[in-house]
Amino acid sequence: MPEKLILEIEGLHVYYGNIHAVKGINIKVPEGKIVTLIGANGAGKTTTLSTIAGLVKARRGKILFEGEDVTNKPAHQIVERGIALVPEGRRIFPNLTVYENLMMGAFNRKDEEDVKKDLEWVFELFPRLKERLSQKGGTLSGGEQQMLAISRALMSRPKLLMMDEPSLGLAPLLVKEVFEVIRVINSQGTSILLVEQNALAALKVSNYGYVLETGNIRLEGPSSELLNNEEVKNAYLGVS
């Protein structure tokens, strides 16, 4: 049975000046699934997500969201269509309070009642945020900032949530919590495109994976297969 795709990337090329960062990749995210993108530093993972989000321009290729062409649409329109990004390095607004950070996530929403409900939902996922509502974003710990970055993205009520290395720099216990939350968010119906250095955890939580290498897709397959792939094991899972 053919799956319904929420996101489809065809032959995407991205350049920074004359640096060819993404070299004609194809990626599919089926609705309701978790797809992961793994690869070494500089492989082009962040570039791919930034291009989908509208922060970086595609030189060639197509990005289809729910069947519609959204290639090179401005970032603020991409969010309104239902794609949210938890950016690399969290990018919390340090001068805004935690509450304001969350409201930034809901910037274009008019359904105030539902925004309130989503706020409660986010507090259920991360109870600690509720205690820090009036604190400035910049005063949060790294882990709390990551929770806030995820929550902020959720506040736009995305159909597709993209996360760029959400576990980076977190203590092991928090890493576990983040992956648990990814599972919960997905189980409630949100499709997820996850970029991770922590390949093992990413492949364990996801349905399908792509291995990116210097701008090309080197390997792809169901995550369970990639977990057992010799090449993946050697290069990314640290098993020899």
Place this chain on the structure above:
Amino acid sequence: MRMTLPIFLQNLANGILLGGLYALIAIGYSMVYGILRLINFAHGDVFMMGTYFAFYGVTLFLLPWWLAFVVAIIGAGILGFLIDRIAYKPLRNAPRISSLITAIGMSIFLESLAVVIFGGIPKSFAPPRIYPKFFSKMLQIGSVRVQILTFFILGITALLIIFLIWFVYKTKIGMAMRAISTDIATTALMGVNVDLVIGITFAIGSALAGAGGILWAMKYPNVNPYMGFMPGLKAFIAAVIGGIGSIQGAMLGGFLLGMIEIMLVAFLPRFAGYRDIFAFIILIIILMYKPSGILGAKLEEKV
């Protein structure tokens, strides 16, 4: 002249007045700098244009003075928005020096435009032609005599500043402005139309400058194409003193500079002729000992 209490109070009122006007203009510099790291040299010329709008609103379009002032303030806001759209927006991703040069060009353009359209001969902004004579009346408070105009200017300045603070800290657009000032790309990721918010920032800063120009002309009733230069420069210095990029800093710097200027002239009348130099001396001292300004965070290069 001996410094008696009434004279001191008189100078205090003048200091607050001048300071408030500097603050109104300085806020616009600081808001734009906070968001784009751009020194908008055309800001002083928006101040001038706003004053001309009010002048012609009354003399040519025969509007009631208060309506002419409101229309002129809105006109200055629209002018600021257009300046951003036409001159700065196309350069958003260009090296910062390009915007800076464009800003200087925009300033020269507006001044020349004013000479061509309005003429180089100064116009008088005095009552009763422009606004009612009522404002020139003196009020006796104890042993101090203060012009009603002083209260009017102080009152309007206070109202505008309160409005601005409310706007920046209590509205969604204000929140987006504060977000943009630290991270433009991430703000766009939140669904904010960043260019629109930047345009609104220019509009608000420019409207305040326009209001500042009108109030300035009520106090110093000489309207000419270059009238924005010195107040603009002083307000810029005020913004730097307070910490450019910070709205509170702009207010503090404005009041501080206005007060110091008036008090120095009052206490050291021999140096009154050097009045304009004080501002630069203070600027140099600040730049030497606290370059980020009194309330400014450490200036970071934006990527």
